[in-house]
Amino acid sequence: MLEGLMQNDYQLTLKHVLDRMRGQCADGEVATLRDDGITRASYGDVAERVDRLCKALEQLGVKEGDRVATFMWNSQEHLELYMTPCMGIVLHMLNIRLFPEQLTYIANHAQDKVIFVDDSLVPLLEKVAPTFETVEHFVIVGDGDAGSLPNTLRYEDLLAEQEPGRYEYPELDERTAAGLCYTSGTTGNPKGVLYSHRSNMLHSLGMGLADTLGIKASDRVLPVVPMFHVNAWGIPYACAMVGADLVMPGKFLQGEPLAKLIEDEKVTVAGAVPTIWMDLLRVADEKQPDLSSLDTVMCGGAAVPESLMRAFEERHGVMIVQGWGMTETSPIGAVARPPAGLEGEDHWAYRRMTGRIVPLVEVRLMGDDGEVPWDGESTGEVEIRGPWIASDYYEDPSGADKFHDGWLRTGDIATMDSRGFMQITDRAKDLIKSGGEWISSVELENALMAHPDVLEAAVIAKPDERWTERPLACVVCKEGAKPSAEDLRKHLEPLVAKWWLPDEYAFIEAVPKTSVGKFDKKVLRGQLADGALETEGTAAAQPAS
Ligand code: AMP
Numbered sequence: 291m292l293e294g295l296m297q298n299d300y301q302l303t304l305k306h307v308l309d310r311m312r313g314q315c316a317d318g319e320v321a322t323l324r325d326d327g328i329t330r331a332s333y334g335d336v337a338e339r340v341d342r343l344c345k346a347l348e349q350l351g352v353k354e355g356d357r358v359a360t361f362m363w364n365s366q367e368h369l370e371l372y373m374t375p376c377m378g379i380v381l382h383m384l385n386i387r388l389f390p391e392q393l394t395y396i397a398n399h400a401q402d403k404v405i406f407v408d409d410s411l412v413p414l415l416e417k418v419a420p421t422f423e424t425v426e427h428f429v430i431v432g433d434g435d436a437g438s439l440p441n442t443l444r445y446e447d448l449l450a451e452q453e454p455g456r457y458e459y460p461e462l463d464e465r466t467a468a469g470l471c472y473t474s475g476t477t478g479n480p481k482g483v484l485y486s487h488r489s490n491m492l493h494s495l496g497m498g499l500a501d502t503l504g505i506k507a508s509d510r511v512l513p514v515v516p517m518f519h520v521n522a523w524g525i526p527y528a529c530a531m532v533g534a535d536l537v538m539p540g541k542f543l544q545g546e547p548l549a550k551l552i553e554d555e556k557v558t559v560a561g562a563v564p565t566i567w568m569d570l571l572r573v574a575d576e577k578q579p580d581l582s583s584l585d586t587v588m589c590g591g592a593a594v595p596e597s598l599m600r601a602f603e604e605r606h607g608v609m610i611v612q613g614w615g616m617t618e619t620s621p622i623g624a625v626a627r628p629p630a631g632l633e634g635e636d637h638w639a640y641r642r643m644t645g646r647i648v649p650l651v652e653v654r655l656m657g658d659d660g661e662v663p664w665d666g667e668s669t670g671e672v673e674i675r676g677p678w679i680a681s682d683y684y685e686d687p688s689g690a691d692k693f694h695d696g697w698l699r700t701g702d703i704a705t706m707d708s709r710g711f712m713q714i715t716d717r718a719k720d721l722i723k724s725g726g727e728w729i730s731s732v733e734l735e736n737a738l739m740a741h742p743d744v745l746e747a748a749v750i751a752k753p754d755e756r757w758t759e760r761p762l763a764c765v766v767c768k769e770g771a772k773p774s775a776e777d778l779r780k781h782l783e784p785l786v787a788k789w790w791l792p793d794e795y796a797f798i799e800a801v802p803k804t805s806v807g808k809f810d811k812k813v814l815r816g817q818l819a820d821g822a823l824e825t826e827g828t829a830a831a832q833p834a835s
Contacts, residue, residue, distance in 0.1 A: 301461070301463060301487070301488075303462045303466070303487040303488075303491070304373060304376050304491070304527070305462070306491070306531075307373070307494070308376050310531065310533065311333040311336060311340075311530055314533070315507070315530070315532070315533030316333050316337070317333070317334065317533075318332065318333040318507075318530075318534065318536075319332060319333070319536070320333065320535070320536045321555055322364075322365045322366045322540055323538065323539050323551055324365075324540055328554075328555075333533065336369060336370055336373075337373075338454075339370050340376070340457075341452075341456055341457040342448075342449040342452040343373075343374055343448070343449060344374055344377040344457040345452040345453070345457050346448040346449065347379065347404070348377070348457075350426070350443075351403075351426070352379055352404060353378075353379075354378030354460065355378065355379070355467075356379050356380070356403045357382045357401055357470065358379050358380070358404045358406070359381075359383070359400065359405045359406070359425075360382070360383050360384060360406045360407075360517070361384045361405055361406070361407040361411050361415050361518075362406060362411065362517065362518070363408055363411070363538075363541045364517045364522060364538045364540065365431070365538045365540055366538060367406075367431045367445060368526075368538070369530070369536065371406055372517070372521075372526050372527065375467075376462075377457065377459060377460065378462055380468065380469065380484070381469050381470065382396075382400045382402055382470040382471075383470070383518040384405070384518060385471070385518045386411055386516075386518060387727050388472075389786075389787055390417060390418045392479075392480055393418045394418055394421040395479050395480065396472045396480050397422045397425065398422065399472075399479075399686075400470055400472075401423075401424045402425055403424060403425065404426060404427045405428050405429070407429070407430060408431050408541070409430055409431065409432035409433065409434025409435065410432070410434065412430065412435060415439065419439055419440070426441060427441050427442070427443055428442045428443070429442070429443045429444070429445050429448065430443070430445065431445040464487050464488035465486045465487070465488055466486060467484045467486055468485055468490055469484070469485040470482050470483070470484050470684065471519070471521065472617075473617035473618065474728045474730070475616065475701075475721060475723075475728045476701075476719065477719070477730070477732060481683040481689045482683055482686065483617050483680045483684065484680075484684045485521065485620060485678075488677065489620060489677060489678040490521070490527050490620075490678075491527075491531075492678055493524045493527070493528075493620045494527045494528040495531075496622055496649070497524050497525065498528060499648065499649065501627050501646075501648070502622055502625045503525070503561070503622075504559075505529060505559060506534060507532050507533040507534055508534070508558075509534040509558045509559050510534070510536075510537055510555060510557050510558050510583075511525060511535065511537065511559045511561075512538075512551065512552065512555070512559070512560040513525040513526065513536070513539075513560075513561055514543060514560060514566050515561050519591075520615070522561075523561050523588070523613075523621055524620055524621070524622065534559075543566065544569060545569035546577075548573075549570055549573045549579040549581070552581055552583065556583040557584060558584060558586070559584075559586045559587075560584065560586075560587050561588040562587075562588075562589065563591040563592055563726035563758075564589055564593075564594050564598060564758055565592075565726060565756060565757055565758060567598055568598060568756050571601055571606075574602075574606050575601075581606050581607070584608045586609065586611055587610045587611065589610050589611065589612055589613070590612060590613035590614055590621075590645075591723070592723045592726060592758040593644070594612040596642040611625060611626060611627060612626040612641070612642070612645055614644045614714070616700060618679065618692075619651070619679050619680070620679070622651075622678075623647065624646055624647050624651075625645045625648060626641055626642070626643050626644065626646060627640075627646065629709065643711045643713050644712045644713050644714045645711070645712055646709065647712060650676050650678075651674060651675075651678075651679065652674065652675050652676055653673065653674050653710075654697065655669070655670030655671070655673070655704065655705075655706055656671045656673050657669070657671075664706040665705075665707070666705055666706070666707035667705055669704065669715055671700065671701070671704075671718055672700040672703070672704050672714075673699055673700065674698050674700055675696055675698065679698050680698060681698070701717060702714050702718070703717065720811070722750075722751040722759050723759050724757045724760055724761070724789065725789070726758075729761055731748075731749040731761070731811075734747075734761060734763065734782070735747045735748060735749050737781075737782055738763060738778060740781075740785075741778060741781045742771075743767055743771035743772075743773040744765055744771075744778070745767060746765070746766040746800070747764065747766070747801075748763075748801045748811060748814060749761050749762065749764070749792065750762050751815075752794065752818060760793055761791075761793075762795075762823075762825065763792040764795075764814055765795055765796070765798065766797075766800055766801060767797060774826070775794070775795040778795060779791055791828070793827060793828060794825040794827050795825060795826050796823040796825045796826070798823070801814070802814060
């Protein structure tokens with residue numbers, strides 16, 4: 291074999307990003323929106339604080355391979371914590387929107403040793419903290435109350451107590467785990483996805499490609515997507531790598547503060563799920579903020595309505611680009627940038643597609659009898675592999691069926707055309723995505739079927755302009771029983787989160803079944819689309835925003 295001569299390579303670890311932050315990218319800025327206004331720090335300052343943070347973690351007894359968790363909004367401090375895997379720890383981003391039982395499960399499953407928590411989120415965390423089995427310290431970020439959390443320390447005190455100077459970072463193998471996010475987009479317990487240093491580095495390069503987000507040094511980037519959701523789509527690492535400024539929204543995720551932030555901070559790139567951009571559109575229409583600095587708005591995590599993209603473009607001159615990915619894919623997998631030279635309807639036909647598969651990621655479509663062709667018509671389940679695609683879940687054999695033959699089964703059903711443009715047409719996973727977060731149909735069904743008047747219940751997604759999808763419960767009552775939608779809502783209320791509660795119920799004669807006796811939800815969805823399902827409403831539930 292004739293070997294290439296690229297032998298002076300080094301391990302692709304986040305330490306390279308940290309070195310750039312303190313070196314050639316030192317004047318890049320991190321701005322964070324807080325209760326009392328914006329704070330700013332340079333990447334150079336951030337890198338120096340990362341040194342202190344790592345020293346503090348070491349003093350707390352944290353060792354290589356230990357899991358350190360965050361329960362935080364997007365902020366400068368969260369970025370500092372994002373860099374601590376350089377000391378060999380694994381950073382676990384706890385999703386603040388999970389149910390208490392799910393939080394208990396994931397903190398214990400990950401065996402988190404220390405949890406960093408924003409003071410504004412203490413009231414949420416303190417309810418579940420007593421169920422955490424391995425946590426030794428809670429570190430409060432901000433001056434707010436520590437509530438009933440035990441063994442608390444203050445973030446700024448910890449940093450202030452450290453001697454200045456570099457932390458001695460270890461030489462890590464690039465395949466060492468760096469980050470851990472759990473996805474609830476599966477059946478059963480949430481599943482952990484471990485990102486390696488290498489996968490984060492290569493994914494960050496991928497985010498800089500002109501055909502994806504095109505993040506470059508001169509950008510000012512607003513990750514609205516939370517840092518506890520697939521590493522905020524990898525945006526923080528991608529920005530720090532190239533020296534692009536970061537504009538962190540903190541807890542202010544509503545249309546109004548976001549519009550002001552974009553205007554004041556001259557944001558050029560931003561990323562969020564459709565529900566957020568819906569809200570921003572409402573504010574933009576009402577108040578006409580100056581959004582002209584925006585060059586690329588990445589939207590994904592759920593199907594992006596064409597009407598939303600058109601409204602932003604026509605009324606505010608802002609181009610929204612649709613992207614597709616999963617927690618298991620780091621997430622970038624596909625981005626819908628149309629081929630050159632197309633106009634009008636031809637152009638929009640590509641814009642509304644789910645996206646074109648990005649470089650370094652490979653996809654195949656699998657039907658019942660093997661691979662199906664990329665002809666723009668045949669549908670199959672999307673299977674995917676590549677350097678930033680998970681090959682397993684973290685210590686959870688119950689998810690093993692998602693991985694086979696070196697490929698990840700995404701649970702998304704799609705068509706592909708010959709140019710690699712993917713269109714999701716259905717979902718094999720029985721879940722509902724509302725406001726960017728998952729609702730389990732199966733859990734809702736089980737909870738409904740526990741009602742004494744309910745014989746069978748099938749929950750399907752109903753398209754919703756604001757939340758993308760909302761659960762609709764199709765219920766078969768026992769003979770002679772006649773519960774109202776409100777009765778069922780009251781029954782569910784103590785059993786599930788408020789934003790899971792179906793807003794509507796359809797009382798049906800029988801749940802349609804497949805030949806093997808499974809609920810045939812395709813039929814129910816078809817009936818819904820045809821207006822053949824009569825529904826009864828309840829007081830509106832409030833999904834997560
Ligand atoms: P999560 O792991 O929570 O980020 O969810 C990933 C899933 O969200 C994917 O498998 C899809 O089902 C869905 N999803 C993400 N982006 C899109 C999109 N652009 N269009 C339709 N569904 C999407």
